Amino acid sequence: MSISNINFRDLEPGEFIECFLKTRRETIKILKIFRSNLGSELRIPNLKEVNLPIWEFCHVAWFHERWIVRNTRCSFDKSHDLAVDWASFCSNKTHFKGADSFLDSSKIEHDVRWDCKLPTFYETLDYLKKISDAVIEKFKKNLPQTNETFYFYKLSLAHEMMHLEAFKMTAQILNFEIPGLKRKFLSIDFSSESSFLSFNEQTISPYYENYAFHFDNEIFNGETVIKPFKIQSSCVNLKSFFEFLLSDDFFNASFWSTEGKKWLTTNFYKKSFYRNIKKEFKKITDLNSDFVKVKWFGKDENLHLNLPALHVSFFEAEAYAKWAGMRLPTELEWLLASQNTNFHWGSVWEWTSNTFSEFPEFIPHPYKDYSKPWFDGRHKTVKGASFATCANFRNLHFRNFYKPNRTDVFTGFRTACFV
């Protein structure tokens, strides 16, 4: 089997290095693309949704250094190791003196990163390469054969893959291209008609225990009853979304939640990916072709109207669903529906109606800030994957989360309703 078809969770020891090196090559390729677009030290203004690029590339290397290279107890058993003080098993020896004080995302706030003295481009490149060698050396020495001894290798690899998608979002916001990436979206097969899939009442467990790796927020002992519902087999496409956007109903307050209304009045014309379409066209019939022109990754792009709507905020998705007489699916409805072979997913992330929250008996895993700080009631659970997600990362059980006002994420949605 090609390495691209193997989920990072299920990598065998003999497959890890190939997958790790493939991921690292992509990180370095993107670092170089950033440099050619942003200049030698990748400086950008302080933007809320975006990380300072040089900090983020160093942080990716630091994470591997922290949890693998410096980790003197490089094994995690989720049944027995939940009370371990991981800080006491971390060697102080770091590549950059004081690395923890400026590369640990838990310790250093987003805005402060702009004021730090950060490594140069060449120091960053060197750091990524040295840590990559050190990870492989430790892996070869330890040759992890169990889920426990493999845990930190998979965690750090997954962390790098997540940042890889974040770099792609950053490029989109900062108006430059990642060569080959747009094509992955533009060539999506949208020929199958969206239909409704119906489900009877049934019980489901959100937790799939057979994976060899889990994030802390996925663990759930028990089952939940799902009431009968129906759900769209595909995501809402641009054409359908524009029928709402370009109708007189769009600003009708009755379709928007209280928070959504606030976003609509204060942020729609500043932040919506579709603000220019709303300004340019007065009604859906003004769009007299199958394509719409948008500025995407810094260039004009003609998007076919049958492509899924993306860069949609949660508020816009929620209002569309209400306007269509539907609602957003819950994360468990989404998961249950995904078992159906006619359920199409993976071209854009999908908003669910759930506020991101912990399952009962949640206990944080060693990287404590992975989920816990975000159970703050201010994030929505997002399911699926996007065209920009690493092939080795896509997984039905993964629980992603974003703030509902985000429009930089490659996120769309589908609708559902009770039956």
Ligand SMILES: [Fe+2]
């Ligand atoms: Fe991170």
